[in-house]
Amino acid sequence: MKKIKNVFRYLHYTFGLLKLNIGTLLVFELLYKFASMAVFKPLLTGVMKLALKAQGLSYLSDETIGTFIRSPLTWFFLLLIVLGMAFFTLFDICCIITCIHASFRKQAMPLLALMRKGLKTSLRVIYQRNIVMILYLLIIIPMTHALVISGYITKFTVPQFIVDYIMTHTWLAILYIGFWIYIGLRSFHWIYSLHYFCLENCNFKQARKRSWKLQENHYWTDLIIVLGWSAACIGIYYGVILVGSWLVSRVNQALPTQDLFSSLTLSGISLLMDVCGALFFCFDLPLFFICISLLFYYRKAAAGERIPRVFRDLDNAYRITNTRWVKKIYVYRKRIIALSIVVVIGVNFAYNFADRRGVLHMGLGNPVEVTAHRGYSAAYPENTIPAFKGAIQVGADWAELDVQQTADGEVIVMHDSNLKRTTGLDKEVWQVTWDEIKDLDNGSWFDKKYQTVRIPTLEEVLKVCRGKIHLNIEIKPSGHDKDLEEQVAKLLKKYHMRDTCVVSSLKYDSLRKIKEADDSIETAYITSVSYGNFTDLEYADGYSVESTLLSKSFVNKAQKAGKQIYVWTVNSEERLEKVVGMGIDNVITDDPVMAKELIYEQEHSTFWDRYVKQLLQIGK
Template identity: 30%
Template structure:
């Protein structure tokens, strides 16, 4: 008889909902227990593996480039695989425990969460073997796709600087994106087919004593003819759980926004309401996470019953099953009152911490990233002049060397993005640069812009604005550090200059040449002990500039500058966290944000903090 996915889905859904209602307490507690187990296992494991990578690197701190290279090495890939294997194993064991509860209920018996944990432990070795087979298969499938992706990158995207491809999107870039899209589509189809075929492998392993080596094959056989039903449920489950998460986040954000809108409210009121908002938000996220895992188990069990099962009446769970008259979680009036009191205390504590963390004074410098590059061509005299007009404290620029030894201001390795010219900077002379228009692509009014010498920029900025110099390295540098030192000192700008680089060796060399200069390390990802790095400041990706990171850097005597921050919400969030400088393409907007924050009260600043946390619209906006 032909498969009727709609009828099948209705029957499975009705029974899955019934099973969930009958066992939700045990399912929820067991799911929560495994979340705790995952935290206990994965947190130290990731920390140990990361520390191992740092030790093997021979350095006390790693930047994004270092980490990328480490993860591409065999030991780095091994660390990723080990972490992924543990994560998959915990998920499989969690589903094992949840399926044990549902199976016990099918036999009119009740399995407590302790019994469910015992059931998972009793089957752990078989489950680990099954997970290992799936992981090996995944790695073997991913390998050719990774090779093709790498060959595509080298063939299509390695001739010019990557920023040219990202900005201009030439035909070869579109071709590479299309190849990547096809690879993802084919990989997705392969994974979906495999997952739908293997859906019954875990129940077969647990309830029919099928060996790990045979469970995947037999699951495929039993799924034959029912894949449409399985796909329908998987897609529906993903849509439903994702929709719940979005709705919950939106509702909590909207309610939190309403609760703290009153700028005249007392700080005590704000303390409680902010704490309640954050507590409800956290509770909603945990609840939805538990719903996701427990409802999947209910769906899996009933798909197995309807389309993949053998004789469940022969199942024996032994001592893992508790007595049928065991009481579940009791909810009484007294317990609700106690929970309410504890909730208020927790909410007040969280709110008090949030209130205390709001800075009332801003001490931050505005750094124009490659000049005012949102309104003028980057790293041009026009962009630098506009940054001065917009009130920036510093301009940030990039320097490299030409073939004839001049230090010029340029970010990319070539001129494709700015001028459509493939000439590499290390092959160019000063005379060559005078012929390359780097402004017309932005607007005709910038047609006269050419790549400036560092000396010309310093001369124009002297007495008007500070200059933050980033040393760029593409493997063709000659004596960049010494030449930068010579130019800065020749122009008399030593006291108005900062220097930084992504390359640690360059930072060390510059610091050794001029120990009294303020020199920093540029990072987009960080790992290691900040106390062991000898720099004066860190220029970091705003994505990991947390309060704890900033506090740690300050405790180690380093300033923290964040990049590249171009929206008012992120600007305000970073200022509130205590950064020392904002690198932005829009210095005028940064000045406006600082001006508006200066006029705000503590409750209004707290509103900004919540805007960042809950993704609501802040009171600061572009005008």
């Protein structure tokens, strides 16, 4: 009972700490989030474009990234970006810690004074002894701070195919996960270092040492408190979202025919949920540092250390709240808030009403097509006749396959350049003839019941698939090919499948050769890196892009230029929803059944079904 009372006393004190300067902190975080989206992101884009232009490149792809990375100019520009991100992040954190400390000392903190102090403190990162802080800011904080999960400027995504490769190799997976757990636990000793840096004018080396000493004998207690606090905040947020979702569902069920009243009610609920989402978006990082700040003050008091004093330069600080226009806004605040609510509800109502009437679904958009990656490779051995028949059976729109050329010129369907993984023969495709490999077991590696499955030729696959499914044929040149592209073009012409196939490749030169052999064949340029201006590639009719590195701006730019967008390889529902929402044309997946079902569900769901899902994604 005593512990429960202590928890409530702690929470009461926490919210009391927030109360004094919550307005200043909210305005600052709104400005910070806006700057991260409206200023810093375009600035980063400009630096990247400058780096590309300096090397005579207009885009980054798998073919050009090697040239880009090897250039000293690239590393110079990347250093500028890293330093900018570190400084921008540190400025945010310094302002948060400063504002919390002012509240702790019961001082009102003006916005401009807060920003000035945060800027002055964060500029100390340029000193030589503070360089290590850059790594801490860009790697450690996003990984260990559970609340930094929405709009964090240094957030990055590892390409899915790299993660898949790691996770399918047990030791690599253990090392990968173990490394990040070790780094997280090790760096938790530095949890108070930013407070020492901001409030006691320490360099980062001194701050780390003092943090380590302050946390001595309290490591696991502090870790449990921080994790518990983070879990509680996230739980409250999702609790509000779930309650709001339940209200939306109940209103929809209770008032299915009263369009006007139902739409207005739902718009009001959606506004409430939007406000909750916006508040969490702005306060995820401050909430985390409130927890750390309270622990910091408690540990210092218990250790007999002097807690930093009040700020002495706030009495004459310029206060925006004293200006005439701010006072006028304050006088009319109720009218402004009411008008804003009416406008937001009106927009939501109009959108909801139009959605219910079908105005937003006029049949102008094409549905996203599904491509079975290497055939139905989730259920059958990849790139085999059973896999392609399986894809046809489950209703996939397309099947993707890889083609290579043997030593005697036969075009076969095989992904790896080496035959060992699927057949057991440790030789390169270009080193063997068709007669040497045509009887190899190409199915037992997947399941013993497929031991009679063999490597198919492209011609065999065309015979099976003609008139039943479209094909995405990826050309994988080895450098030892004779006429791979020409042979593919001839086979498509022979079987009258030029209109039902697209030929893709990581090598742009292969697309050129296909177009020179038959310019009626559609082509797609494959890349895991999709940055820059791809639209001037005359031999590419579309782009096949790795899913985790795809951006909405890339999709819009490509489709505006009349290019098709294929996305690979999407095997999770969350990732599929994200890329489909970008307006792509075709998704490549190992599991076409899952993809077809989810896309059908999205196309036939109501606006509010989609809206609730989007709300649940806030912070992910």
